[in-house]
Amino acid sequence: MKKIGILFGQERSFPEAVIERINQKAVKGITAEAVKIDKIFQNVPLGYAVIIDRISQDVPFYRASLKNAAITGTAVINNPFWWSADEKFFNNVLAEQIGVPVPKTALIPSRQHPTGTTGDSFSNLTMPLDWDAIFNYVGFPAYMKPFDGGGWRDVYKLHDKEDFFNKHAGTEQLVMLLQEEIIFEQYYRCYCIGGKHVRIMSYDPRNPHHLRYAVDSFTTSSALLKTIEEYVIKLCTYLGYDFNTVEFAVRDGIPIAIDFCNPAPDADIKSVGEENFEWVVETTANYAIERAQAQKDGQDNLTWGEYIKSSVAGKPLIAKSASKTTKKPAAKSVAEKTTAKPKKPTVKK
Numbered sequence: 001m002k003k004i005g006i007l008f009g010q011e012r013s014f015p016e017a018v019i020e021r022i023n024q025k026a027v028k029g030i031t032a033e034a035v036k037i038d039k040i041f042q043n044v045p046l047g048y049a050v051i052i053d054r055i056s057q058d059v060p061f062y063r064a065s066l067k068n069a070a071i072t073g074t075a076v077i078n079n080p081f082w083w084s085a086d087e088k089f090f091n092n093v094l095a096e097q098i099g100v101p102v103p104k105t106a107l108i109p110s111r112q113h114p115t116g117t118t119g120d121s122f123s124n125l126t127m128p129l130d131w132d133a134i135f136n137y138v139g140f141p142a143y144m145k146p147f148d149g150g151g152w153r154d155v156y157k158l159h160d161k162e163d164f165f166n167k168h169a170g171t172e173q174l175v176m177l178l179q180e181e182i183i184f185e186q187y188y189r190c191y192c193i194g195g196k197h198v199r200i201m202s203y204d205p206r207n208p209h210h211l212r213y214a215v216d217s218f219t220t221s222s223a224l225l226k227t228i229e230e231y232v233i234k235l236c237t238y239l240g241y242d243f244n245t246v247e248f249a250v251r252d253g254i255p256i257a258i259d260f261c262n263p264a265p266d267a268d269i270k271s272v273g274e275e276n277f278e279w280v281v282e283t284t285a286n287y288a289i290e291r292a293q294a295q296k297d298g299q300d301n302l303t304w305g306e307y308i309k310s311s312v313a314g315k316p317l318i319a320k321s322a323s324k325t326t327k328k329p330a331a332k333s334v335a336e337k338t339t340a341k342p343k344k345p346t347v348k349k
């Protein structure tokens with residue numbers, strides 16, 4: 001019997017529903033339950049073919065347990081190694097390289113020294129930083145948010161540089177992104193499961209929390225939806241997430257990816273609504289069964305993204321489309337100067 005386990009924290013509706021759905025399907029040789037842990041010994045498997053991880057971002061003990069599970073054969077959804085390595089700034093860099101539009105974004109060092117360091121630890125930072133260049137590149141209004149944040153924690157909208165310095169002064173040890181504001185006509189939040197199943201949801205972040213998904217579907221061209229779907233799949237397969245949400249702000253008809261590092265996205269019935277909930281429960285159940293059936297003992301059963309795979313193989317990251325839509329046409333942005341782009345083949349005359 002292959003077991004599918006769910007590891008979760010305070011959430012209630014989603015984990016229970018997925019367990020129930022998998023068991024209702026009564027697929028021969030497959031069963032689902034909440035993961036049970038009463039000890040972790042090195043190199044001892046936990047006994048699950050698949051574990052769906054909904055909580056290790058908050059519990060380092062679980063993250064280490066999942067790495068132990070992964071190397072002893074469990075297909076962990078999402079890959080705990082990649083999740084440990086990833087953050088939003090890297091996400092944006094990768095998106096640019098694979099041709100998915102993102103807001104212009106700068107990385108800002110933390111206001112306070114990380115615990116255990118002093119000013120002497122920062123021998124390589126030029127102080128003050130080149131703030132003029134940073135503000136010119138990003139522009140105002142701007143958004144400031146943690147490079148590894150989530151759940152809207154410490155997200156600020158900033159109007160000018162004084163506003164930036166005031167707000168940044170209160171961010172303690174957080175490493176922040178300073179990002180161009182995208183003034184959007186539409187906003188979408190998309191589930192992506194297995195790097196192939198996509199659910200595009202109209203979402204209005206300007207509404208109070210419980211009404212964000214309760215927007216009437218925006219009238220949207222099928223071409224835009226197709227582009228969104230293509231970007232969602234591209235981002236999730238290059239990053240290597242089995243389960244993620246990708247948010248887009250649509251400006252002048254162009255979807256710009258805002259937030260796509262959500263490996264344990266909100267799936268509560270109260271926030272996403274009944275129809276989206278049904279989709280995510282059913283798709284997760286089917287996908288977990290598929291992964292359990294494919295799982296083989298004694299080997300790695302994780303999903304690895306195209307970025308890692310091409311790096312390991314020593315191959316360049318292939319950008320299929322190089323459309324850059326978030327830049328002002330005039331001055332060259334920092335990103336344009338620094339981002340490696342695929343070279344056009346030279347044509348012999």
Ligand SMILES: Nc1ncnc2c1ncn2[C@@H]1O[C@H](COP(=O)(O)OP(=O)(O)O)[C@@H](O)[C@H]1O
Binds near residue numbers: 145149181205
């Ligand atoms: N660059 C941006 N332009 C416009 N709105 C933004 C931008 N960045 C964030 N926001 C707004 O702030 C919200 C939270 O930011 P987000 O990047 O999604 O962080 P979190 O991971 O905490 O959800 C978004 O849903 C969006 O409404």
Ligand SMILES: [Mg+2]
Binds near residue numbers: 259
């Ligand atoms: Mg978000």
